[in-house]
Structures are given as C-alpha cells and as structure tokens.
Amino acid sequence: MNTSPSPSGAEGTGGSSVRIGALVPLTRPGWVGAGRHLLAGLELAVREVNDAGGIVGRPLELVVRDTAAYPQRAAAAVEELARLGVAALAGEYHSVVARAAATRADALGLPFLCSSAVLDALTEQPTQWVARLAPAQSRGWQIYADFLLSAGHSRIAIAAESSVYWASGTRILRDYLTPRDGTVIELDLRALTPAAVCDELAGNRATALLLLAGHPEPAVSIVKSVRRDQRLAEIMIGAPAGQPEFTEWATLLGDDGAAIPFLRYLPERLSPLGARVETALRERLAEAPSFVAFEGYDTITVLADVLRSHGTDRACTAESWPRVAVEGTRGQIQFSRTPGISVWQWAGTPIQVVDRDPAEPDRFRILHTS
Incomplete structure (x- = not known):
C-alpha cells in the first residue's frame, strides 16, 4: 500500500498539511477502473482546494491506500491512517470493503465520508462518525x-x-x-x-x-x-x-x-460546476469521467468545507455532518438520518x-x- 506524494497545486499555502486518508481499489481483484476514476476525482478536488488557499492556509494532502477490494486490508489501512493523524477518511468503491472500513473508523472515532459504496448496513449500529454520498442500495x-x-x-x-x-x-x-x-x-x-x-x-x-x-x-x-x-x-x-x-x-x-x-448516479443535466469538473476530469483521465469520479470530487469538496468551518478536530467533523450544505457537482449535498440506514446519508443523490x-x-x- 503506497502513500501518494503531496499534491500539486499547494503553492501559496503555508504550515503543515491537513491530511485526509483515501481508500481506493487500485489493484486486482479490486475494480481498478472504478478506483482510477475515484482517485482522479479526489485528486482533482484536492488540487483545486490548494489552488484556492488550502484549509485556512494549510495545504490539503491525500494519503492514499490501495484496498484491492480486501476488507481486511481496508481495516488495517484505517488503523494505520488513524495513527498517522489524518483528519478524516474518504473514498472506497466496494461495499463490503467500505463496511469493514466504516466499522473500524467508528470504533476508532475517525470521521469517514464514504464516496461510492451503497450497502445499506455500512455499520451494524447507528454511528455519528460515518457519512455517505452514494445512495443506499x-x-x-x-x-x-x-x-x-x-x-x-x-x-x-x-x-x-x-x-x-x-x-x-x-x-x-x-x-x-x-x-x-x-x-x-x-x-x-x-x-x-x-x-x-x-x-x-x-x-x-x-x-x-x-x-x-x-x-x-x-x-x-x-x-x-x-x-x-x-x-x-x-x-x-x-x-x-x-x-x-x-x-x-x-x-x-x-x-x-x-x-x-x-x-x-448523475443528474440529467450537469450544473455549471459539474460541467467544469467534467471537462477537467476528462482531461485528467483521457476519457469520459464516470459518476464515480464525480463522487470522488464531491467527497473532497464536502470535507474541505467542513475542515474550513469546524477545524480539524475529529469529533467536531463528525458533529458537523447534519449541518453540511455544500454545492457539489450533482446538486446540493446535505446529510440526514434515513430510516434503516446506520450512517449520515445524502438523500438527494440523483439516480x-x-x-x-x-x-x-x-x-x-x-x-x-x-
């Protein structure tokens, strides 16, 4: 499992970086194509955050771990990233893997914004630590x-x-x-x-x-x-x-x-923000971006807004999920409690x-x- 280098586009920011752990399937048996698109969205958003001054002057940095679709590897990565001091977790595509990551994040008190996994029961019991952008299955x-x-x-x-x-x-x-x-x-x-x-x-x-x-x-x-x-x-x-x-x-x-x-999980017509991001993602991927790439971008957009508004304390991040109101590429993102769903859920995901x-x-x- 490799750590990504500090992101480009951080010029003009100062101080130590704010680190976000990113869980992504980048090798088999993981769905590598989905992982590549997810990471492209995450990285593009990080670059844009840093181009705009970072998190109150501090650069945002992704610390990437390849889950390869293995739940045990994801759980171990969550523990490692927690020790490294990341402010929050982002990403993951495979539902069973995301469930393992969410369970470990909940146990460790580490905020996790799940990008793409849809399995209803990401955790066995309701948790304040995990939120999700993808619709419930x-x-x-x-x-x-x-x-x-x-x-x-x-x-x-x-x-x-x-x-x-x-x-x-x-x-x-x-x-x-x-x-x-x-x-x-x-x-x-x-x-x-x-x-x-x-x-x-x-x-x-x-x-x-x-x-x-x-x-x-x-x-x-x-x-x-x-x-x-x-x-x-x-x-x-x-x-x-x-x-x-x-x-x-x-x-x-x-x-x-x-x-x-x-x-x-896309709207019938993209907003101006979505259209701009689509162009940038197409250039980065050298092909049309999937909805998974937009999920990655929106994940960082939400986390950056939370970190700017509430600081990098993990408990404050978790407490902020119900107050999120962020314009994403596919609509305004807000989290709520949905019956039968154990995590904070974006209920307005277009389908x-x-x-x-x-x-x-x-x-x-x-x-x-x-």
Whole structure:
C-alpha cells in the first residue's frame, strides 16, 4: 500500500498539511477502473482546494491506500491512517470493503465520508462518525425494479455470485417485485457455468436476466454466452451494479455490451460546476469521467468545507455532518438520518437507469430517472 506524494497545486499555502486518508481499489481483484476514476476525482478536488488557499492556509494532502477490494486490508489501512493523524477518511468503491472500513473508523472515532459504496448496513449500529454520498442500495435498486416493471419485465432471472452485497441486492429486488406480481428466479453462479445459465434461462421463460456478478468475470463471459444463444435473442440483460459504466466494459464486449441497463448516479443535466469538473476530469483521465469520479470530487469538496468551518478536530467533523450544505457537482449535498440506514446519508443523490446506445456504444441513453 503506497502513500501518494503531496499534491500539486499547494503553492501559496503555508504550515503543515491537513491530511485526509483515501481508500481506493487500485489493484486486482479490486475494480481498478472504478478506483482510477475515484482517485482522479479526489485528486482533482484536492488540487483545486490548494489552488484556492488550502484549509485556512494549510495545504490539503491525500494519503492514499490501495484496498484491492480486501476488507481486511481496508481495516488495517484505517488503523494505520488513524495513527498517522489524518483528519478524516474518504473514498472506497466496494461495499463490503467500505463496511469493514466504516466499522473500524467508528470504533476508532475517525470521521469517514464514504464516496461510492451503497450497502445499506455500512455499520451494524447507528454511528455519528460515518457519512455517505452514494445512495443506499435499497433506494437505488428499488428504482431499478420500477424500471423493470415499467419496461414490461415481470419474470426476472437473477444470476448472482456469493457475497453480502449481491445477497442484499437479490433480497431488495425480490422483496420489491414479488408484491407487484413479479417473479424472481435465482441462479447460483457458484454452480452454473455461462452455458448452464443460458440453459436455465431458456427453460424458465424469463424476459430479463440481471447480472449480480463481478467484472470482468464472470459478467463478461455470461453476456457473451447469452448474446450468442439464439434461444435468448429477446431477453434483456441488466446490470444494476453499474458494470457497463466503465470503458473496459465496452472494450471487452464491443457491441455485445450495449443495451444493458444499469444504475448511474448523475443528474440529467450537469450544473455549471459539474460541467467544469467534467471537462477537467476528462482531461485528467483521457476519457469520459464516470459518476464515480464525480463522487470522488464531491467527497473532497464536502470535507474541505467542513475542515474550513469546524477545524480539524475529529469529533467536531463528525458533529458537523447534519449541518453540511455544500454545492457539489450533482446538486446540493446535505446529510440526514434515513430510516434503516446506520450512517449520515445524502438523500438527494440523483439516480438514473441508463444503457449504452447500440448505435453508438460510447453514448449513454437515459431510460428511467428517480
């Protein structure tokens, strides 16, 4: 796990730096593309904070740790970063990893603003130390279920791997669809090859297949198998967790990766701030920024505002979550207590269901909004 160098753009600030620990998946088996976008957003915002004078004259510095999607590594990184004296934690993409980090941060009394993870239960008990920008999984995946029903899909197969995150997603979809005359057919990817998934789909008359599976594998292989099976020409493939958001998906699948609806956390139209940040992120990434990059930028924007207003004392940061009112790239960010959610939650996160346009796979079509 490596520490990033002091950020550029700190000229003109003085005094010792204010350090923020950043948890990011940068190596396999972590989702490296998501981690790269998350870090780009975090770093861009840090540079802009420092260009504007830092935190009351002190430069802001990221101390980056690669979680590689391992919960134990994330928990160990939280302990190390706490010892190093960071003012707060930021980041993480993978929900199960974020849960481990949030649990440790809560135990240590270290403020953690989670950027991207959506699992409802980030901590077992309510905590004052953790806040989150991404929507809770129950909210986003219920919106996805509404999209399925509105598109005429009531018989839905779910091909899922084994994890707390995928099991939670399956439960949300089943609990929401079943009372609305939907049928959910669960396919266990621990026991089924991509070819066997196709056989199951052909026999159960499902009109939609949802991939609750890792990227690139086994998700890519399943898509290829389904697309090539003449029996399944009419079936819709969906990926609520957002696998098609990143360019690697399009690179690996080409035309096969289009027309696969997924959840995306962007507004229909970006504000002037969002449009400016989009341009800067595109230059930094050399490709279109994902919603994850915006989440990273907004995370630092919120933390910088809190640190300027309330100082670097950890308890003061945690106490400030309910008073946050910050203009982010995707709307005004405020935190509240949401029933069933154990952390401070941004309830206004914009949510879309989108897919890649078959006629132009680099373009996204908005299919449904919250």
